[in-house]
Amino acid sequence: MHKDDIKQILFTEEQIKKRVMEMGAEITKDYQGKNLIIISLLKGAAWFTTDLSRAIDLPVRVDFMVVSSYGNETVTSGAVKVHLDVRDDLRGKDILVVDDILDSGITLNAVVKMMQMHSPASVKTCVLCDKEERRLNDFKADYVGFKVPDEFLVGFGLDYAGDYRNLPFIGVLNSSVYARTK
Ligand code: IMP
Ligand code: MG
Numbered sequence: 060m061h062k063d064d065i066k067q068i069l070f071t072e073e074q075i076k077k078r079v080m081e082m083g084a085e086i087t088k089d090y091q092g093k094n095l096i097i098i099s100l101l102k103g104a105a106w107f108t109t110d111l112s113r114a115i116d117l118p119v120r121v122d123f124m125v126v127s128s129y130g131n132e133t134v135t136s137g138a139v140k141v142h143l144d145v146r147d148d149l150r151g152k153d154i155l156v157v158d159d160i161l162d163s164g165i166t167l168n169a170v171v172k173m174m175q176m177h178s179p180a181s182v183k184t185c186v187l188c189d190k191e192e193r194r195l196n197d198f199k200a201d202y203v204g205f206k207v208p209d210e211f212l213v214g215f216g217l218d219y220a221g222d223y224r225n226l227p228f229i230g231v232l233n234s235s236v237y238a239r240t241k
Contacts (some may be wrong), residue, residue: 060228061222061223061226062222064232064233064235065213065214065230065231065232066227066230066231066232066233066234067230067231067232068228068229068230069205069207069212069228069229069230069231070072070126070215070228070229071228072207072227072228075187075204075215075227075228075229076110076158078134078205079107079110079111079112079114079187079204081203082111082114082185082202083111083113083114083116084116085113085116085175085202086111086114086115086117086155086185086202087115087116087117090115090117090119090153090155091117093119093153093180094122094148094151094152094153094180095118095119095152095153096119096120096122096147096152096153096154096157097111097112097119097121097122097153097155097156098122098123098124098134098145098154098155098156098157098170098174099122099123099124099157099158100123100124100125100126100156100157100158100159100166100170101122101123101143101173102125102216102218102224103159103160103217103218103224104157104160104175104187104216105123105149105157105160105161105216105218106159106215106224106239107157107159107165107187107204107215107216108121108157111157111185114165116150120147120152122145122146122147122224123143124141124143124144124145124170125143126139126140126141126162126166126169126170127139127140127141127142127143128165128166128169130224138149138169139147139165139166139169139170141173143167143174145177149177149179150177150178150179151178151179151180151182151189152177152179152180153179153181153183153189154174154177154179154181154182154186154204155183155184155185156170156174156182156183156185157170157184157185157186158180158184158185158186159186159187159188159215159216159217160186160187160188160189160190160207160212160217161188161189161190161194161198161200161203162185162190162193162194162198163193163194163195163196164194164195164196164198165196167184167186167194167198167200168196168198170198171184173234183201183202184200184201184202185200185201185202185203186200186202186203186204187204187205187215187216187229188204188205188206188207188212188217188229189203189204189205189206189207189208190207191206192208192209193209205229207229210231210232211231211232211234211237212229212230212232213226213229213230213232214226214227214228214229214230215227215229216229217234219227219236219237
């Protein structure tokens with residue numbers, strides 16, 4: 060299990076660290092004088108969020124949501140359900156929704172609409188990975204760490220059926236893993 064199940068490492072721990080620092084610097088520049096709150100989508104975005112928030116040299120609040128879109132493990136479909144909602148008051152805030160990976164676009168598209176109901180000052184989105192060719196709508200994230208190929212990725216928060224989130228790198232999962240019974 061684990062490292063043997065990885066076909067290829069796409070981004071090393073060092074590459075991720077460097078890119079997250081760059082993203083933090085960009086966000087720091089863009090949010091001067093604003094009222095920034097990160098809304099992080101658990102569980103996957105937790106790893107990215109903690110590093111990103113420390114790379115932002117501004118006062119920043121962090122709140123979490125748990126949402127899921129229906130479908131099987133590797134294909135996203137349908138509606139988005141909220142399992143844990145935000146608790147902070149978002150009125151007048153500059154919301155940055157953070158997720159691990161943008162795939163079909165269904166999740167972030169729905170979450171942005173939910174955020175707009177709170178009468179914020181602004182809503183933007185930030186993802187570590189963007190699988191652009193898989194998009195089912197015209198959703199675009201405002202901040203993208205890495206554009207990634209259409210492969211199933213794990214590590215740095217990304218999971219397959221709940222596993223592999225703690226790998227410090229982002230790698231392509233061997234397709235043989237899907238076939239294996241656990
Ligand atoms: P979307 O609604 O299709 O954009 O789905 C985004 C969510 O799908 C992410 O938050 C992940 O939980 C999951 N996801 C999509 N692609 C991958 C992948 O390659 N590895 C792990 N999770 C993925
Ligand atoms: Mg997720």
